[in-house]
């Protein structure tokens with residue numbers, strides 16, 4: 001990259017906030033997705049919307065791509081620069097500007113960790129629900145840009161249900177404001193929703209106004225073990241059919257259950273083929289009623305064992321099993337790979353069964369767990385990478401898992417990276433919708449400097 | 461494969477287990493201040509990966525970034541995948557030392573440390589001549605340099621080197637009339653050469669509980685500073701020396717009054733000899749007998765509470781990283797304090813959050829260490845306590861520095877010193 005541009009960036013944000021050392025850049029060069037491994041030319045860490053505007057104006061002028069980044073917890077090739085360019089980090093824009101408890105609204109900068117936002121609103125008896133598994137480090141900007149949901153997504157929805165307004169810097173450095181504190185806002189197109197979920201391809205979010213909701217006053221946690229995954233599937237269907245929407249509906253397969261027991265002795269029935277962790281929350285009376293319905297559904301689905309937590313300590317015990325999953329699986333073998341599969345909710349038991357058969361067939365160890373409520377499963381393979389024969393079986397099993405997900409009407413998210421992404425998009429969206437999206441991209445970012453290649457493909 | 465790369469190849473799978481989820485960013489005290497990937501475990505592991513995949517070499521830049529870690533273990537405690545990031549970072553430093561040699565300043569310091577007798581002699585000289593170089597601050601065990609010294613921030617508060625090291629103040633065996641238990645006291649360097657007041661308190665308190673104390677004369681540095689710098693060979697030499705020294709006494713218990721020293725004996729010595737089963741077994745045999753002083757008093761000696769006098773003080777506690785996450789001893793020091801009549805205990809916010817000392821880290825990276833320390837000082841100030849109890853000499857020195865720099869007057873002591881005061885008050 002042109003030295004003059006680097007100097008200008010230093011001018012714009014302060015020399016110490018432009019990193020160019022090879023070791024600093026390496027971290028941003030790529031993730032596990034092969035092929036995406038070019039070093040960015042610089043990492044720039046602006047402190048305000050005005051500084052972001054300067055950076056984008058410079059980059060746009062020079063036709064250099066910019067990759068916005070928050071907590072960098074997004075899986076796959078999300079924010080990884082596939083060619084020379086500037087990584088724009090929001091880490092220094094981390095102020096909570098305002099908590100307006102009366103209006104159930106918070107205003108914050110994009111680099112605020114969602115977990116920190118939740119800590120701050122907690123004292124007002126409020127929560128910001130879209131908190132992914134990585135709440136502690138995923139940022140408000142990153143979650144909004146990815147339209148992230150959370151462990152409570154089934155009941156509480158995803159980011160777009162909470163983002164009310166945005167401050168966005170466009171590719172050429174102009175700053176615009178969308179939406180605001182009001183719930184209903186119909187002046188012009190809904191640009192808030194457009195930038196929410198745009199994955200940083202249309203502009204850089206520099207401030208967000210988000211809706212808060214009252215923290216649930218009560219919750220009830222339940223854990224049920226089943227002799228077969230189909231029983232667990234029936235239980236999930238029965239819970240939804242009873243018109244209960246749990247805040248949490250997590251599943252673990254038998255291999256995972258055994259690993260957890262081996263590791264943490266949480267008292268899960270070791271012979272279970274599937275275990276569900278369910279939590280309902282809300283107003284105390286409603287919670288009691290919903291919990292009764294859940295237990296009814298579990299019993300009807302032949303649950304082999306049901307445990308309910310009556311106090312905080314017991315709730316902690318039930319959750320401890322869920323939290324032990326990854327360390328337990330990691331402990332089985334030297335290395336592990338956590339895959340990310342989406343299947344329709346009704347196909348969760350079938351997917352678990354398919355993974356189990358694939359593991360047995362290939363002689364590899366795989367534990368599957370995930371959010372049964374929204375069909376997001378994590379088949380997790382553990383292995384020893386120094387064993388070439390085993391690695392061959394592992395790769396074969398992974399391919400088969402991807403095929404199984406497709407067969408059930410879903411996909412592995414890793415598949416969507418790189419070259420496969422575009423094909424997937426076209427199939428999913430159809431040419432007209434993709435064309436409209438590209439037109440929007442072209443209008444807002446004519447030089448195609450923002451996250452080029454991501455979401456709607458390379459600019460034509 | 462070259463020896464340096466081989467060191468990393470051995471941990472390739474452990475490195476691969478990092479999902480890059482970034483949970484370590486939430487707890488890393490350095491990331492909080494620096495906000496760069498290279499300052500946090502996830503970024504350092506990515507750098508190790510880059511070396512493993514041949515995308516970068518073991519460069520000076522890598523050395524510099526791996527040095528940016530206080531070894532507080534917060535990332536390891538937090539990691540949802542059980543990645544032992546702190547150990548991987550030390551492994552990375554080991555590879556750096558293999559490939560590039562030690563940093564010259566460290567090399568000079570360690571070669572002095574290597575010769576135990578010379579090291580002892582040097583520090584005794586420092587104790588005699590220290591007052592010429594350092595000005596004592598009134599009312600506390602703290603000094604500030606009289607003139608600029610290489611590698612030392614001019615304003616930084618140090619503790620004076622003791623005129624007479626602890627082990628020279630006592631006979632090798634401190635006898636009691638009817639010993640109920642016998643222990644060997646591993647003093648560690650800070651207690652032997654600097655904070656002899658802590659060593660005296662340990663001996664007083666053990667005597668008050670009818671425990672006979674042996675101070676093996678030839679004991680040496682616990683090896684933690686050397687180990688953390690990546691000089692594994694020298695660390696093993698120290699470990700071996702200490703193991704051989706203590707074996708000769710065949711003690712029932714080994715007591716230390718420093719989280720890092722205790723951790724070295726309990727976890728690191730056995731680990732250092734992973735490739736030497738005979739030596740590993742010897743290390744493990746002793747490791748099972750090692751206790752941190754508060755742990756020993758509470759769990760083994762069941763310290764006397766009937767003759768404790770009043771200590772009127774409001775006290776808060778800082779849990780050193782290696783106490784909280786190295787040996788998991790946080791309940792016992794609190795139990796000691798809560799047993800003292802008249803003492804009011806107030807918990808501070810995040811007591812186990814690193815103070816920034818990180819052993820020699822705060823010497824090499826004083827500016828960052830101060831930023832981390834400022835948060836600790838603010839948390840201390842919020843409690844309204846006049847006394848901070850802790851279990852590590854380096855924390856004591858660093859927090860004292862932070863308090864003085866902020867114009868505050870709290871005293872920082874070792875927990876066992878407060879118990880000693882209570883026994884003394886009980887005798888009056």
Ligand SMILES: Cc1cc2nc3c(=O)[nH]c(=O)nc-3n(C[C@H](O)[C@H](O)[C@H](O)COP(=O)(O)OP(=O)(O)OC[C@H]3O[C@@H](n4cnc5c(N)ncnc54)[C@H](O)[C@@H]3O)c2cc1C
Nearest residue numbers: 070071072073074132133139141142143145148149200205
């Ligand atoms: C273990 C684990 C569990 C997870 N669980 C969930 C889950 O339950 N639900 C879920 O939805 N996701 C989940 N995720 C995915 C991830 O946490 C989310 O996608 C999160 O929203 C990313 O936030 P981030 O701050 O890390 O963004 P980054 O990863 O830094 O960026 C993500 C994308 O947003 C863009 N971006 C970032 N900041 C801005 C900005 N200020 N303006 C414009 N664009 C921006 C980037 O360019 C990139 O395209 C999980 C990930 C992991 C590793």
